Amino acid sequence: MYQFDYQRPETLDEAVALLKEDCKLLAGGQTLLPTMKQRLAQPEALVDLGAIDSLRGVCPDDDKLAIGAMTTHAEVASKADIPALACLAAGIGDPQVRNRGTIGGSVANNDPAADYPAALLGLNAQVTTNKRVINADDFFVDLFETALEENEIIINVTFPRPQAAAYVKFDNPASRYAIVGVFVAKTGSGVRVAVTGAGPCVFRHKGLETALNNNFSAQAIEGVSVSAAGLNSDIHASADYRANLIKVLTKRAVAQIGG
Amino acid sequence: MPTVSMTVNGKQVTADIAPNTLLVSFLRENLRLTGTHVGCDTSQCGACVIHINGESAKSCTMLALQADGAEVTTIEGLAKGNDLHPMQKAFQENHGLQCGFCTTGMIMSAVDLVKKHGKPDDATIRKGLEGNICRCTGYQNIVKSVKAAAQEMEG
Numbered sequence: 001m002y003q004f005d006y007q008r009p010e011t012l013d014e015a016v017a018l019l020k021e022d023c024k025l026l027a028g029g030q031t032l033l034p035t036m037k038q039r040l041a042q043p044e045a046l047v048d049l050g051a052i053d054s055l056r057g058v059c060p061d062d063d064k065l066a067i068g069a070m071t072t073h074a075e076v077a078s079k080a081d082i083p084a085l086a087c088l089a090a091g092i093g094d095p096q097v098r099n100r101g102t103i104g105g106s107v108a109n110n111d112p113a114a115d116y117p118a119a120l121l122g123l124n125a126q127v128t129t130n131k132r133v134i135n136a137d138d139f140f141v142d143l144f145e146t147a148l149e150e151n152e153i154i155i156n157v158t159f160p161r162p163q164a165a166a167y168v169k170f171d172n173p174a175s176r177y178a179i180v181g182v183f184v185a186k187t188g189s190g191v192r193v194a195v196t197g198a199g200p201c202v203f204r205h206k207g208l209e210t211a212l213n214n215n216f217s218a219q220a221i222e223g224v225s226v227s228a229a230g231l232n233s234d235i236h237a238s239a240d241y242r243a244n245l246i247k248v249l250t251k252r253a254v255a256q257i258g259g
Numbered sequence: 260m261p262t263v264s265m266t267v268n269g270k271q272v273t274a275d276i277a278p279n280t281l282l283v284s285f286l287r288e289n290l291r292l293t294g295t296h297v298g299c300d301t302s303q304c305g306a307c308v309i310h311i312n313g314e315s316a317k318s319c320t321m322l323a324l325q326a327d328g329a330e331v332t333t334i335e336g337l338a339k340g341n342d343l344h345p346m347q348k349a350f351q352e353n354h355g356l357q358c359g360f361c362t363t364g365m366i367m368s369a370v371d372l373v374k375k376h377g378k379p380d381d382a383t384i385r386k387g388l389e390g391n392i393c394r395c396t397g398y399q400n401i402v403k404s405v406k407a408a409a410q411e412m413e414g
């Protein structure tokens with residue numbers, strides 16, 4: 001790999017003070033390091049968040065669950081007491097990726113095929129940074145693009161507890177990334193359906209939400225039309241195939257919840 | 260150059276290294292622990308799996324500096340003198356390897372797997388080894404080896 005500077009601060013304040021132009025935060029490194037090896041990213045300096053203990057851990061509350069940005073996928077899989085979320089984390093990549101990769105890194109990266117974005121959007125989560133609180137609906141902007149400003153640090157993600165939720169993905173058998181993944185949640189403000197893997201960025205499907213709000217059952221989904229316009233076509237699946245998968249996986253998620 | 264200190268297979272090591280040194284390069288080139296392999300260098304194959312503070316990780320996808328202060332175990336640290344670790348012995352006895360290239364990473368992942376799952380069934384073993392690729396064996400005897408080792412490791 002090319003030469004770069006490296007810092008490992010022990011507090012969030014130190015980390016903020018170290019941020020400068022052309023520098024990147026390093027979390028689990030499971031995306032950033034491969035990207036740097038390929039020179040798709042070439043930061044001059046890395047600020048490693050790995051020694052900041054306050055960014056790590058799962059903190060349950062009566063009506064919500066806060067997860068520190070540096071909490072690994074493996075920790076979320078074993079400690080998060082929202083089963084759909086724990087199950088989603090347990091299905092990311094492989095055990096070694098889950099032992100290093102973090103929720104903050106995954107969310108900041110906003111890979112179109114990543115799993116966590118669907119959970120954040122489906123559960124109406126909030127992302128807390130060193131500057132502000134951002135609602136999931138405003139956080140995921142476009143392909144690999146989020147509302148985060150240059151050098152803004154995610155501190156944690158807070159998930160309101162749903163009445164019920166399920167995540168079902170049709171995964172790429174090699175990487176486990178989602179070809180399509182659907183997160184369905186019954187919340188106080190209605191049903192939310194978040195779709196990852198299908199388009200350039202995670203999105204909510206209003207047609208499916210309306211149908212499920214009227215009648216929370218797999219049959220209700222039958223009549224909904226899911227358009228393939230704007231969906232991804234690649235070696236793994238065509239846009240039409242993905243559109244069909246959205247319906248199939250939504251049905252499976254609804255069935256899991258018991259609709 | 261920054262200094263890194265870590266415990267590798269029970270021994271304290273300290274060295275000045277360039278920040279871009281991968282953990283796997285540090286282990287293989289600085290410490291000459293060449294049992295940890297590099298199959299892909301792109302986080303896919305698992306040949307480079309080691310344990311960091313007891314958890315399996317791909318050492319090609321970590322900077323050596325990220326392991327500062329950590330306890331690292333490599334394949335060289337599993338055996339006790341001439342006594343192979345039960346997982347190593349099981350791979351030997353069950354023909355769990357052919358060319359042996361993937362084997363060191365496979366064994367490191369399998370040890371972590373058994374530690375977490377006790378006596379895993381076939382499906383759990385296959386799922387738990389998703390991060391390790393073997394191009395020789397067809398996996399049958401790897402699964403058999405891990406199952407056999409799990410009996411020994413518990414009892």
Ligand SMILES: Cc1cc2nc3c(=O)[nH]c(=O)nc-3n(C[C@H](O)[C@H](O)[C@H](O)COP(=O)(O)OP(=O)(O)OC[C@H]3O[C@@H](n4cnc5c(N)ncnc54)[C@H](O)[C@@H]3O)c2cc1C
Nearest residue numbers: 027028029030031032093101102104105114115154176177
């Ligand atoms: C073989 C393999 C399989 C995978 N399979 C899947 C899969 O099935 N599903 C899936 O969703 N993902 C998958 N991933 C990706 C994995 O989940 C990564 O861990 C994740 O995308 C990035 O998290 P990280 O902690 O490794 O972040 P890093 O790689 O360290 O960082 C990623 C980006 O986020 C930024 N960042 C990190 N932390 C913060 C923070 N606190 N605040 C602001 N910005 C931050 C970094 O600057 C960088 O730009 C896979 C990866 C590999 C190598």
Ligand code: FES
Nearest residue numbers: 298299300305319
């Ligand atoms: S060499 Fe590290 S995963 Fe292949």
Ligand code: FES
Nearest residue numbers: 357358393394395
């Ligand atoms: S034994 Fe040859 S790659 Fe596995």
